[in-house]
């Protein structure tokens with residue numbers, strides 16, 4: 554049995570935090586599957602094909618020495634239950650760990666068929682600055698059948714939203730910043 558981490562993101566755009574998460578997972582798990590997807594709860598500023606391209610650029614980082622990262626466009630489903638169904642077909646021998654930041658804990662009970670989802674994966678929560686992990690919320694997930702672990706990982710306080718609002722390229726990895734410049738994405742538009 555191998556351990557497989559599943560990390561999906563809207564990647565609009567992917568930041569240095571996403572990069573750190575992927576590097577850490579690559580060191581801790583036998584294999585890591587990543588994908589960019591549309592989020593049923595959000596609208597996105599950039600077409601999925603660009604977000605997928607930018608996410609793949611994270612894999613070029615020399616901090617990812619292990620050859621165990623898989624970008625997989627077939628996993629790119631808005632509903633994670635569908636992603637997990639596909640992952641189970643592809644890696645039938647794997648124990649699955651669904652990775653989410655702690656900011657997603659309060660909304661997880663509203664995900665599509667969440668109890669079915671939680672019965673098929675372990676949950677690995679990555680602490681996010683500004684999103685404290687509250688025990689009652691974890692208990693609620695456990696009551697829904699979740700097996701929860703907390704990652705021992707310290708991440709920068711950066712977000713895709715902050716990038717979209719300020720275009721501060723320090724929150725991006727250099728290949729992603731170059732891609733955005735080349736494709737002229739997230740161009741500042743003053744509509745006032």
Ligand SMILES: Nc1ncnc2c1ncn2[C@@H]1O[C@H](COP(=O)(O)OP(=O)(O)OP(=O)(O)O)[C@@H](O)[C@H]1O
Nearest residue numbers: 562563564570653654680681708709711712713714
């Ligand atoms: N700085 C961070 N620390 C911890 N987890 C993070 C961080 N940034 C993103 N994540 C986690 O990575 C996953 C994908 O995040 P997402 O692509 O939505 O980034 P985001 O910065 O939250 O985007 P947006 O600002 O557009 O909502 C989610 O599980 C999220 O919780």
Ligand SMILES: O=C(O)c1ccc[n+]([C@@H]2O[C@H](COP(=O)([O-])O)[C@@H](O)[C@H]2O)c1
Nearest residue numbers: 561562563590592631632633634664665
């Ligand atoms: O399955 C759901 O109902 C569901 C609801 C919201 C978000 N998700 C998934 O959660 C992952 C992270 O989303 P995001 O926007 O926080 O990067 C991404 O793969 C989404 O498809 C899934």
